[in-house]
Amino acid sequence: MRSSSSLKQEFLKKWIMGLQRCTSSNKNMSILERKKAIKLSADLAMAAARNGRTSWSRAVIANAARESDKRLLAEKILQGQESEMLLKKVSNMSAVIRNRRIIRSKKILKRSRRRTTSEPQKVLASSIAKRLVQKRTHILKSLVPGGEFMDEISLIEETLDYIAYLRAQVDVMRCIATSPHLMALNSE
Amino acid sequence: MSSRRSRQSGASRITDDQIIELVSKLRQLVPEIRNRRSDKVPASKVLQETCNYIRSLHREVDDLSERLSQLLATIDADSAEASIIRSLISQ
Numbered sequence A: 001m002r003s004s005s006s007l008k009q010e011f012l013k014k015w016i017m018g019l020q021r022c023t024s025s026n027k028n029m030s031i032l033e034r035k036k037a038i039k040l041s042a043d044l045a046m047a048a049a050r051n052g053r054t055s056w057s058r059a060v061i062a063n064a065a066r067e068s069d070k071r072l073l074a075e076k077i078l079q080g081q082e083s084e085m086l087l088k089k090v091s092n093m094s095a096v097i098r099n100r101r102i103i104r105s106k107k108i109l110k111r112s113r114r115r116t117t118s119e120p121q122k123v124l125a126s127s128i129a130k131r132l133v134q135k136r137t138h139i140l141k142s143l144v145p146g147g148e149f150m151d152e153i154s155l156i157e158e159t160l161d162y163i164a165y166l167r168a169q170v171d172v173m174r175c176i177a178t179s180p181h182l183m184a185l186n187s188e
Numbered sequence B: 001m002s003s004r005r006s007r008q009s010g011a012s013r014i015t016d017d018q019i020i021e022l023v024s025k026l027r028q029l030v031p032e033i034r035n036r037r038s039d040k041v042p043a044s045k046v047l048q049e050t051c052n053y054i055r056s057l058h059r060e061v062d063d064l065s066e067r068l069s070q071l072l073a074t075i076d077a078d079s080a081e082a083s084i085i086r087s088l089i090s091q
Helices: A002-025 A031-051 A055-066 A068-077 A084-118 A126-141 A152-177 A180-187 B002-008 B017-030 B043-071 B080-089
Strands: none
Touching: A002 A031, A002 A068, A002 A152, A031 A152, A055 A068, A055 A152, A084 A152, A126 A152, A126 B043, A152 B017, A152 B043, A180 B017, A180 B080, B017 B043
């Protein structure tokens, strides 16, 4: 893991790049549009800082690339990086992913049907615990970008990485949002 | 490697070894379980706290985006806001 300050600097640079692109293309944004632009730029900048080396960052980029208005922003932020190629790959992949999702959900349905018919009436504490772990693993998969396609082991590693990057993103955003200079500018 | 072994045996559940490793790393990251002893934290609790933590981080990003959308009226290259942010980058 690189030093957190160099990571934050890189994130900040990319984020500003993305924001400037948004404002240059759309001069009179509503507050809501601006908020969405800020959030999207921040998420993409964070994924770009990871440079496509983790599944979650690739998933964030892929999700953005699927919508044409977000795609342009992603291209700007990822300019000159290895992960720029991901954007081109993604449009071919989206059909594959959609099919994979359908097949996977059908499999899960079959599996759960099998389980309910063969289980005994008595429920042991350990199987309750196992169910809880399963249920919460499933929730975690929905929270980490791209998590639904990961096996349990990768999920843990990706989660740790994702949390570290999320914290850096929050720190930077908070630093700017609470900057006294910025607040002074707005109170004039 | 224990991870390779469990993958080969087809086990889809998270093993105890992996949980212990996860707990030790998460303890530094997640505030809620930092103060508990590692052997007393069950896997389900670790997962629950992790999910809660990620959700709270998402919420914070959302709130900060909201705040910033009000503060950053314009981020044109020559605006005052941009120069403030640029000075923050160089620190």
